[in-house]
Structures are given as structure tokens and as C-alpha cells.
Amino acid sequence: MAVAALEQEILSLRKHRQLYSMIGLLLVVAVLVSGYSKANEMNSGGFLQGLSKFFDYPGEIVVEAWQAGPAFFALVVHFTPAMLETLNIAGVATLLGGAMAVVLAMASTRNVDSWGPLIPVVRRLMDIMRAFPELIVALFLIFVLGSSPVPAMIAVAFHTAGALGKLFSEVNENIDRKPIEGLTACGASWLQRIRFAVMPQVAPNYLSYFLLRLEINVRASAILGFVGAGGIGQELRRTIGWGKGAGDETAAIFVLLFLTIMAIDQLSSYLRGRLVGSGRSH
Amino acid sequence: MTTDTLEQAVKLEDVWRKVHRRAWITVLAPLAILAYLVYTWFAFDVPDLLSKAQPERAAILATDSVAYKVHVTKDFRHGEMEVAIEGERTATYDNAELPDWVTFDGEDAFVDLGDGYTVEIKDKTALFNVPGYGVIEATATAKGVDTILPEGDVPGWLKDNPRKLDARPSLDKRLQVTRTKIEIHNYFGGWENFWFPFKSLLHGQSFSQLYALALSADRVDPDYSNLWFIVHEFLGNPDWQHGKVIMALLETIMMAVLGTLTAALFGLPLAFLAARNFTPSQVLRFGTRRLFDFLRGIDMLIWSLIFIRAFGLGPLTGALAIAFTDTGSLGKLFSEALENIDNRQVEGVKATGASQIQRYRFGVIPQILPVFVSQVLYYLESNTRSATVIGALGAGGIGLLLVETMKTSRDWENTSYIIILTIVVVIAMDQSSGWLRRKLIEGKKTG
Numbered sequence: 022m023a024v025a026a027l028e029q030e031i032l033s034l035r036k037h038r039q040l041y042s043m044i045g046l047l048l049v050v051a052v053l054v055s056g057y058s059k060a061n062e063m064n065s066g067g068f069l070q071g072l073s074k075f076f077d078y079p080g081e082i083v084v085e086a087w088q089a090g091p092a093f094f095a096l097v098v099h100f101t102p103a104m105l106e107t108l109n110i111a112g113v114a115t116l117l118g119g120a121m122a123v124v125l126a127m128a129s130t131r132n133v134d135s136w137g138p139l140i141p142v143v144r145r146l147m148d149i150m151r152a153f154p155e156l157i158v159a160l161f162l163i164f165v166l167g168s169s170p171v172p173a174m175i176a177v178a179f180h181t182a183g184a185l186g187k188l189f190s191e192v193n194e195n196i197d198r199k200p201i202e203g204l205t206a207c208g209a210s211w212l213q214r215i216r217f218a219v220m221p222q223v224a225p226n227y228l229s230y231f232l233l234r235l236e237i238n239v240r241a242s243a244i245l246g247f248v249g250a251g252g253i254g255q256e257l258r259r260t261i262g263w264g265k266g267a268g269d270e271t272a273a274i275f276v277l278l279f280l281t282i283m284a285i286d287q288l289s290s291y292l293r294g295r296l297v298g299s300g301r302s303h
Numbered sequence: 304m305t306t307d308t309l310e311q312a313v314k315l316e317d318v319w320r321k322v323h324r325r326a327w328i329t330v331l332a333p334l335a336i337l338a339y340l341v342y343t344w345f346a347f348d349v350p351d352l353l354s355k356a357q358p359e360r361a362a363i364l365a366t367d368s369v370a371y372k373v374h375v376t377k378d379f380r381h382g383e384m385e386v387a388i389e390g391e392r393t394a395t396y397d398n399a400e401l402p403d404w405v406t407f408d409g410e411d412a413f414v415d416l417g418d419g420y421t422v423e424i425k426d427k428t429a430l431f432n433v434p435g436y437g438v439i440e441a442t443a444t445a446k447g448v449d450t451i452l453p454e455g456d457v458p459g460w461l462k463d464n465p466r467k468l469d470a471r472p473s474l475d476k477r478l479q480v481t482r483t484k485i486e487i488h489n490y491f492g493g494w495e496n497f498w499f500p501f502k503s504l505l506h507g508q509s510f511s512q513l514y515a516l517a518l519s520a521d522r523v524d525p526d527y528s529n530l531w532f533i534v535h536e537f538l539g540n541p542d543w544q545h546g547k548v549i550m551a552l553l554e555t556i557m558m559a560v561l562g563t564l565t566a567a568l569f570g571l572p573l574a575f576l577a578a579r580n581f582t583p584s585q586v587l588r589f590g591t592r593r594l595f596d597f598l599r600g601i602d603m604l605i606w607s608l609i610f611i612r613a614f615g616l617g618p619l620t621g622a623l624a625i626a627f628t629d630t631g632s633l634g635k636l637f638s639e640a641l642e643n644i645d646n647r648q649v650e651g652v653k654a655t656g657a658s659q660i661q662r663y664r665f666g667v668i669p670q671i672l673p674v675f676v677s678q679v680l681y682y683l684e685s686n687t688r689s690a691t692v693i694g695a696l697g698a699g700g701i702g703l704l705l706v707e708t709m710k711t712s713r714d715w716e717n718t719s720y721i722i723i724l725t726i727v728v729v730i731a732m733d734q735s736s737g738w739l740r741r742k743l744i745e746g747k748k749t750g
Binding site: 049052057060061063066071075078106112116151153154156157160161166167169170171174241243248254257261275279283286 | 336339340343346347348349352355356357358360361364554557558560561564565568596599600601602603604605608609610612613614615616617618619620622688691692693695696699702705706709722725726729730733
């Protein structure tokens with residue numbers, strides 16, 4: 022009897038589960054269908070009319086780039102300083118934000134003996150920093166400081182500190198406490214414990230997250246340029262604003278941006294593979 | 304036992320070489336970072352930026368976003384006196400019901416700005432009494448402005464030239480005189496007319512009055528019920544544009560949700576094609592992986608610019624830009640997860656005589672589901688933020704609204720209202736997706 026009852030229960034549980042899965046799936050489909058039809062309505066151009074024009078613009082700039090001939094490569098070189106500026110924005114923002122994130126992470130993890138009352142405060146602070154879209158901080162600072170790469174850099178760094186701080190503190194939570202206890206027994210101060218017991222354990226993971234963030238920040242800096250923060254985004258805005266005739270310049274910027282993002286992507290995933298790989302083998 | 308299975312003896316030189324290398328790295332890495340920061344300090348031209356920065360703009364912005372000003376204007380062309388909130392035509396006081404700090408007798412006016420600051424307007428002359436400085440007398444003439452200042456140095460808050468007088472002795476009091484008008488700004492704390500427009504019947508009513516009105520049977524407007532009338536008045540507020548802001552927020556959320564779901568739906572099947580243990584064909588695998596790289600490498604910025612050209616402005620454009628970029632990112636992540644699955648579960652299902660589809664359903668999907676759900680939710684979170692930026696490029700939504708209000712705005716409280724709402728939405732998305740992730744994945748583990 023008991024077995025039969027158990028079987029009944031399992032069957033009913035399974036039925037419930039299937040029902041929930043079905044409801045979830047239907048919900049997703051409903052959101053997609055209604056969302057896309059609504060979005061299509063709200064868009065100034067429709068999807069079907071747009072579909073035929075989809076390749077027009079890419080085609081147009083490719084043709085113009087082709088007509089430019091060897092001068093196209095000269096254009097790519099011409100825009101390299103702007104790309105470098107975008108890379109610098111991302112680089113400095115990641116460095117400063119990362120440094121700040123280390124401080125925040127060390128102040129917000131019980132596992133590394135952070136000061137108790139500070140932990141929830143710092144965590145909420147990181148939540149808020151993460152929630153601020155870069156755009157808002159950048160626009161605000163552009164208004165105060167004027168159009169320049171610095172507002173974008175500060176905006177990206179601000180967000181980076183929050184985002185990396187959370188990831189770093191998750192890394193801190195998973196470390197081995199034995200070295201910390203060993204150093205405590207020797208009478209080491211908190212800073213010494215962090216330096217000699219925590220940092221060696223977390224450094225590979227920190228670096229790996231740092232590189233991942235650099236990748237994301239290069240993209241973010243390029244976009245922020247478009248709202249007036251300098252770098253490649255600003256150049257792109259200028260050439261696109263000219264409309265027809267500047268297609269070769271736009272194409273040059275697209276190519277440059279694509280190549281840079283790909284290069285950074287590949288480099289960082291290679292380095293991360295090595296870092297985390299070496300971290301594991303120890 | 305032979306010696307070759309033993310570990311090779313560590314040589315002293317090797318150890319020293321490692322120690323030396325480490326020492327060099329600890330010295331050189333910070334130096335390199337410092338050098339880079341110094342280089343960028345000059346590459347970004349920070350000294351120039353600091354000299355040109357306008358910190359007073361931040362002060363104005365901060366005051367204005369928590370305060371509103373009431374304009375008292377005497378316009379000589381029309382010969383009229385007008386008292387209006389933010390100088391808006393829709394928020395002008397009736398001349399019979401002026402605020403009590405303004406006295407007006409048809410021709411001349413007396414404005415009490417508080418703390419002893421007063422302005423007397425006589426015909427075309429304004430007498431501004433500033434405690435601790437004296438009386439500034441400014442007369443509008445056919446050519447410009449004639450001013451008589453008290454003896455002594457001209458303070459920094461006073462800008463006096465033949466065409467315009469601008470005196471702002473404190474942040475919340477200001478007098479401007481030009482050839483055509485005298486304008487006084489008096490600042491008050493708070494967000495004025497936030498709930499209902501100035502001219503609305505509901506303006507200034509308390510919450511309990513509104514509640515009573517919503518429940519009462521007598522209709523204010525015969526066409527609508529009272530509750531609907533209240534909602535309508537609130538959303539249609541011309542100063543704050545609640546309706547428009549809410550629509551823009553919904554658009555942004557729509558972009559993020561649609562884009563992420565679409566990316567997940569296309570990314571999953573493509574991930575099978577890119578995983579080594581599911582696709583034996585190396586050509587197909589290579590092709591799919593390069594497709595992922597291509598989609599990711601083009602970046603949201605370029606995708607949205609291309610889509611704006613094709614589909615115009617709107618949430619569809621943003622959603623597609625997010626979908627294209629993230630199909631690449633999610634596809635790559637899923638294919639890595641698929642390559643790391645445990646093959647024994649698949650073999651176990653196969654041993655029971657399961658078909659190909661059943662093997663995938665019961666052997667593979669349960670293993671990658673946690674990765675799938677958590678990654679999709681992470682992307683949803685970050686895409687809510689990305690959608691605001693894409694919006695600013697021209698796709699619409701809250702990002703575009705923000706850029707527009709910032710560019711045209713004299714009323715910074717509108718900007719800060721939008722900023723606060725955006726951050727609230729981002730935090731809400733963040734929290735709810737975190738909650739969902741914990742619910743779905745931890746529920747799986749325990750259940």
C-alpha cells in the first residue's frame with residue numbers, strides 16, 4: 022500500500038512540475054510574441070519594411086569603402102588615435118575601478134575578517150554603484166566638466182568598482198582560512214594578513230575577472246563616446262551625422278572597432294585561461 | 304625502483320632566478336601602472352579640463368534638482384506683470400491670487416525675497432535691497448540698462464554690463480534686468496506641481512481628499528469615473544510628463560527582456576553546433592564559433608546603428624541589437640557549458656534505449672539548465688543597463704528621454720526625477736532576477 026501511495030505522490034509531483042514548466046514556457050512565448058508585436062508597433066519603421074532595407078546600409082558603406090581603395094587603410098590609420106583614446110578610457114577606468122573594488126571587497130567579506138558593522142554598509146554601497154547606469158554618471162559629468170574623456174572614465178570606473186567589488190568578495194568567500202589563522206597566530210596585523218594570506222590565494226581569480234571587465238569596459242567606453250565623451254564613439258557620431266559620402270570613414274571605424282574588440286577578447290580569454298589554469302594546478 | 308620516477312632535484316639557481324623575477328615584478332608592475340596613469344593624465348589633458356571645469360554648474364544643478372523657482376516678470380513690451388512657477392505659461396498665478404510675498408498695485412510692485420532681501424519695481428526701475436551691500440538701482444532704457452551701484456568693489460555675484468544686469472547674492476535669490484524686462488527668481492524647496500498640473504482641479508489637494516473624491520459618485524468629468532480622472536490628470540501632467548516617462552521606462556525594459564530572451568532562444572541550439580562533444584563536423588563547429596565571435600565583436604553600438612537605419616527608432620531596434628550581440632555571448636557560454644557536461648548521465652539514459660531527443664532531454668538539458676538560467680538572468684540584469692545606453696544612441700526609451708531633457712532642460716528636477724526612476728528600475732530588475740535565480744537554482748539542488 023505504502024509503495025502505491027508513494028508512486029501516486031511521485032506522479033502527482035511530476036504532473037505539477039510538468040504543469041509549471043508548461044506555464045513557464047507559455048509565459049516566455051507570450052512575452053516574446055506580444056512584446057515583439059508591440060515593439061513593432063512602437064518602432065518608427067516596421068520590421069517587414071525594414072527587412073528589405075537591412076542590407077542597404079551595410080552595403081552602402083562597404084561599396085563606399087571599396088571605392089576608396091587603398092585610401093581606406095589610410096583612414097583606418099587616421100582613426101587609430103581615437104581608438105587609442107577609447108582604450109585608454111577603458112584601461113584607466115578598469116585600473117582605478119579595480120583598485121577601488123579590491124578595497125571594497127576586503128571591507129565586505131566576513132571570511133577575510135572585515136570589520137563587522139561595515140560589511141552590510143559596503144555591500145549596499147556596491148549594489149548602488151553597480152545599479153548606476155554608466156550613461157547617467159557620464160552625462161552628468163559631461164555637463165559639469167565639459168566634453169572630454171575624463172567623464173566617461175569616471176563613469177566607467179564607478180560602475181566597475183561596484184561590479185568587480187561584488188565578484189571579488191565572492192572570490193574572498195571561497196578562500197582557505199588556514200593561512201589567515203596561521204598568520205594571526207604569529208601576531209600579524211590585518212593588513213599583513215590580507216597581503217600574505219589572502220592576496221596570494223585570490224590574485225589569479227582577481228586578475229581573471231579584471232581582464233573580463235577590461236573587455237566589457239572597452240565596449241562601454243566606445244558607446245559612451247557617442248554621447249560626447251570622446252574617443253572612437255565621438256568620431257563615429259561625427260561621420261554618421263554626415264550621412265551619405267562619409268561611408269568609407271564609417272566603415273573604417275567599424276573595422277577598427279571590430280578588430281580591436283576581437284583582439285582584446287582573444288587576448289583576455291587566452292590570458293584568463295592561463296591564469297585560472299595555473300591557479301588550479303597549484 | 305628506479306631513480307627516474309623521482310622528481311628532478313631542484314637546483315639552487317632555479318630557485319634564485321624565480322625569487323629575483325618575483326622581486327622585479329613587484330617593483331616593475333606598480334611602476335608601469337604609475338607610468339601609464341601619468342601618461343593618460345596628459346593624454347586626457349586633465350590640467351586643461353580642471354581649469355575649464357564649471358563646478359558652479361554642479362551647484363546650480365544640485366539646487367535646481369531639489370528646488371523650484373517662481374518667476375516674477377515685468378515685461379515692458381506687453382506692459383504686464385506675471386508671476387509664474389518656472390516661468391511656465393501653464394503655471395501662472397492669477398493676478399488676484401498672488402503669493403503673499405508679492406504685492407502688486409496695478410503699476411508698481413514690491414517683492415519680499417526673505418532675509419531682508421527686497422525688490423521694489425517702479426515703472427522701469429528695479430531697486431534691489433541686499434543686506435550687507437546696499438541698494439542696487441537698475442533702470443531699463445531704450446538702449447540697455449543703467450545701473451547705480453553702492454560705493455565700493457563690485458562683488459563676484461553681480462554681473463553688470465550695459466545690456467544686462469544679473470545679480471544673484473545667494474543661490475536662491477536672483478534679479479535680472481534687460482532692455483525689455485525685469486525678472487526676479489525666488490527659489491523654494493521641493494518639487495512643485497509633481498502630482499497634478501497647476502491649473503488642474505486636483506492641484507494642492509491632500510491624499511485623503513483625493514481618496515474621498517475617488518470614492519464619491521459625483522463625477523468631476525462626466526465621461527470618466529473619478530479614479531480614472533485622477534490617474535489621467537496625474538499621467539498627463541505637462542511639467543513632469545509621468546505618462547511619457549513611464550512609457551519610456553517600459554520601452555527600455557521591453558528592449559532588455561525581448562533582446563535577452565531572443566538571444567537565449569537562438570544561442571542554445573547554436574551552442575550545440577559549437578560544442579565538440581555534440582558536433583563531430585569540424586567545419587560546422589568552426590563556422591558556428593566564428594559566427595559567435597562575429598556577433599559579439601561587432602558590438603551593440605554598431606548593431607544598433609545598423610538597425611536604426613533599417614527599422615527606425617524604437618524598442619524593436621534596441622531589442623534586436625541586444626539579441627544579436629548576446630546570441631554571440633550566450634552561445635559561447637552555453638557551448639562551453641555543454642563541453643563540460645558529465646557524459647555518464649547521457650550514457651545512462653542511452654542504456655535504457657532512449658532516442659536521440661530523449662537523450663538530450665533527460666541526459667543533457669538537466670545538466671546545463673542551472674548555467675542556462677543563471678547566465679540568462681545575469682544578462683537580463685546587465686542588459687537593462689545597456690538598454691538605457693542604446694536608447695541614448697537613438698533607439699528610444701528612457702536613455703533618449705534622459706539625453707533630451709538634459710540637453711533642453713532648464714528644469715533639472717525633471718532630469719533627476721528620470722535618473723531616480725531609472726536607478727529604481729535597474730535595482731528592481733537586479734533584485735528580482737537575483738531572487739528568481741536563487742529560487743530556481745537552489746530549489747533544484749534541494750528538491
